[in-house]
Amino acid sequence: MQGIRGLMVVVALAGAMLPLTGCNKRLIDERNALYTQNTELQDELNRCRAAMDSAEGDRGNLMNQISSLQNQLAVERSKPPVVQRVEVPTPVVTPVVQARTGFDNIAGIETETGNGTITVRVPGDVLFSSGKTTLKSQAQSTLDKIASVIRRDYGSKTIRVEGYTDTDPIRKSKWADNLDLSLARAASVHRYLQKKGINGRQLEAVGLGEWHPRSSKAKSRRVEIVVVLND
Known part of the structure; x- marks a missing residue:
């Protein structure tokens, strides 16, 4: 139990x-x-x-x-600035050579080219006495050389003869004013060039009076014979 x-x-x-x-x-x-x-x-x-x-x-x-x-x-x-020297080449200057026109070796004149023309600038005092339109005898030698170049090199080009005067008014001569005088002088040069064999159809005579003066009165009295290249 x-x-x-x-x-x-x-x-x-x-x-x-x-x-x-x-x-x-x-x-x-x-x-x-x-x-x-x-x-x-x-x-x-x-x-x-x-x-x-x-x-x-x-x-x-x-x-x-x-x-x-x-x-x-x-x-x-903190360092000082470094300055580097740079050699700058000297520019080469090429002289400007003006194209020869044939009138370059004629003494006593200036030539200028541009705008399709050649301008032969002859001082008025070389060509004429004061107030006169008859060419001086010594001027004829210069015009003979100019005529020779025109016949040789520019026989088919228009030749414009431009007369200029200074600003002095006409007082004693027979010309009415400077415009009248400048035209008569341009006509004298025109006739002489024609006499030297330049075709009259090439030639033009223009009187521009006192309205295109240069730096002095002496330079303002001039005749410019302009060869028009772009006929």
């Missing part, structure tokens, strides 16, 4: 122990899960610390580079 009771006590204790065993297993599982989670968090924390250390190292390197560059800049700024 006593044996049966003892057996019943053992069975009762075993039955009571069953719930305790299940509870312990759950606690152990929770503990293990927490341990695993703690380990993972610790690993993550270690990785974050390593990344922070690396970033701090990079920041330190950058700060060192900035400091080094600032020091180099300060050194360069």
Whole structure:
């Protein structure tokens, strides 16, 4: 009988122990899960610390580079400026060569080219006495040379003879005014050139009076023989 009771006590204790065993297993599982989670968090924390250390190292390197560059800049700024001598080549000046016209070697005249013409400028005092329209004897030599060039080089071109005067008004001569005098002088040169073999159809005589003065009265008194190239 006593044996049966003892057996019943053992069975009762075993039955009571069953719930305790299940509870312990759950606690152990929770503990293990927490341990695993703690380990993972610790690993993550270690990785974050390593990344922070690396970033701090990079920041330190950058700060060192900035400091080094600032020091180099300060050194360069403290140096005196370097002046480099540059050799500038001397420009080559090419002389302007005026095209030869054929009138170039005639003494006592000026020649000018442009706008399709050649202008042969003969001083009026070389050609005429004051207030006169008769050619001086020494003027004929100059006109002979001009006529020779025209016949040789410009036989088919229009030759315009232009007379000019200074601004002094006409007082004692027979001419009505400076325009009248300039035209008469141009006509005298026109006739002389025609006499020297220039075709009269080439020649034109124009009086322009006092309206185109030059730098002085002496230079204003002139006859210009204009070769018109662009006929």
